[in-house]
Amino acid sequence: MRTLSTLLLLAAASAAAAAQAESPSRGEFLAGACNACHGAEGRGSPPLPPLQGRDDLRQQLQAWKGSDEATDGVRGTAHLMIRFARGLSDADIDALATFYARQEAP
Amino acid sequence: MTGRSTTLGRRQFLAGSLLLPMAFGSVRASAKAAAHVVIVGGGFAGATAARHLARWSPETRISLVLGRDRYWTCPFSNLAVIGERSLSSLEVRRDRLATDNITVVPLAARDFDPLRRTLRLEDDRQLTFDRLVLAPGIDVMPEAIEGHGPDAVDTFPHAWQAGPATDHLARRLRAVPDGGLVILSVPEGPYRCPPGPYERASLMAWWLARHRPRTKLIILDANTSFTKDNLFRAHWQDAHPQRLSWRGRDDDGQLRRVDAARGSVHTDFEDYRPDLACIIPPQRAGAIARVAGLDGGRGWCSVDPRTFASTVHPNVHVIGDAAIANPMPKSAFAAASQARICAAAIAAEFSGRRPPEALLTNTCYSLLTPETAIAVTGSYRGTSEGVETLPGTAGTSPLEAPASLREAEAGHARGWYASARAEAFGE
Ligand SMILES: Cc1cc2nc3c(=O)[nH]c(=O)nc-3n(C[C@H](O)[C@H](O)[C@H](O)COP(=O)(O)OP(=O)(O)OC[C@H]3O[C@@H](n4cnc5c(N)ncnc54)[C@H](O)[C@@H]3O)c2cc1C
Secondary structure, eight states: OHHHHHHHHHHHHHHHHHHHHTTTOHHHHHHHHHHHHHOGGGOOBTTBOOOTTOSOHHHHHHHHHTSOHHHHHHHSTTHHHHHHHHTSOHHHHHHHHHHHHHSOOO | OOHHHHTSOHHHHHHHHHHHHHHOGGGHHHHTTOOEEEEEOOSHHHHHHHHHHHHHOTTSEEEEEOOSSOEEOSTTHHHHHTTSSOGGGGEEOGGGGOOSSEEEEOSOEEEEETTTTEEEETTSOEEEOSEEEEOOOEEEOGGGSBTOOGGGTTTSOOOOSOSHHHHHHHHHHHTOOTTOEEEEEEOSSSOSOTTHHHHHHHHHHHHHHHHOTTOEEEEEESSSOOTTHHHHHHHHHHHOTTTEEEEOGGGTOOOOEEETTTTEEEOSSOEEOOSEEEEOOOEEEOGGGGGGGTTTTSSSEEEETTTTEESSOTTEEEOGGGEEOTTSOSOHHHHHHHHHHHHHHHHHHHTTOOOOOOEEEEEEEEEEETTEEEEEEEEEEEETTEEEEOTTOOEESOSSOOHHHHHHHHHHHHHHHHHHHHHHHOO
């Protein structure tokens, strides 16, 4: 009986931990910083485009991260996105890209 | 769920989780389903924190103490000052904030006891909390200026807390005669919205150019430089070379005294008799964040930026304008970013996890005219030493840019504003 209840406790604890570990996931947490402009749930906030369901974010963010501000920044409105991308680690970029790709496109 | 737990039946699983509270101290708060977080202030910081915490820690009970005042957003209120936006379009109705786990308390908080973990409301009722989050914004201190005080605010309107005061300032501006003088005085930092005074000056100058073309605008600034100053100055030079002048602290820009009866404004070397003096007073954290030594006597609250827990009382968090988070500015954007960190950290702690790595962000758009804007941005990391700017992330819109870029950024500013209201208030 004692072993059974210990087992139950352990199982429940790890189940609870597994459920909790996802709240918020790294991707969801970081997406807050994007949705601040791109709209609730990344649905878009005109004229800022939606991010939900995009499957190219990893390439896009990596391209911005590697770009040279002196040329790209002056050319257009991407100066903000270039700077945001530079603040993201590769792991964070992957987490964000995975998070949005799993959502349905609006 | 792990393989082991799926072998258990649902009833057994529930029985197991009921035993949890006694067995595991660290997960107690989440398992007992009754952790209570009290949030004071329902502006950008407090409302954003409440909504994210409700989502990320669904078992936590949240009381959101709003006070009785209505709420108008400061962002975009400078447009209302020049009549290009209505005050009512800035008002947020906060009825959508109440949900199954968020109880809205439409009363002001009076004080709290961090050791007994109680918060007293204005009607003397008490709330007991596991965590307290303070997001009261700012208090203004007109009395810090010689000759000024709360009674003279209508004479020297600031509207640095948007609302009916914004309309009052708009009326005062319309009453300025052509050929008159407008003064805008900027306090020494830190204050709410570092680019806000210069956005207001730009928009006022835009309005004067159309309606009072011979009226002059002088900015008296207690600082020697300001955010995006090269961009603002280039615009002023281009659009208002004769109309608008900026005097910094090194150029007799420091306000020394006002005379409310005469409406006069005095620096070390000049006495001005303006038709309108918009005097933005020095500021400090809202009163509730200065209880129990939380501000260390400095007016603003020192926090650990990895969680936004107070460095004085760790079970009290301070977010938004009331917190010290420089180099992050006191902005609605920054307030929301801090609210996300704070909510995620509390959710993590209640379930026995470590708080997430604290990535913080800010972008402040400023309007140069109703249809053109510039931006400043930065990303930051919260560390045990404070807030650190991440390399390569801080910068502004380009200095040389076609009108189309400035127009595009005004559109982006409107897009951000709608998103910020949606995130904070569920609009
Ligand atoms: C002219 C102007 C333009 C601005 N433009 C921008 C912009 O474009 N972008 C940007 O990001 N930021 C902008 N800001 C800055 C922005 O308004 C603030 O940084 C933001 O409001 C801070 O949010 P907060 O939640 O800390 O404070 P607030 O928004 O002030 O909210 C605090 C709330 O708490 C309430 N409260 C206080 N004490 C108590 C109590 N004891 N009990 C209950 N409730 C209480 C207050 O009544 C208030 O409703 C601007 C500011 C100004 C003045």
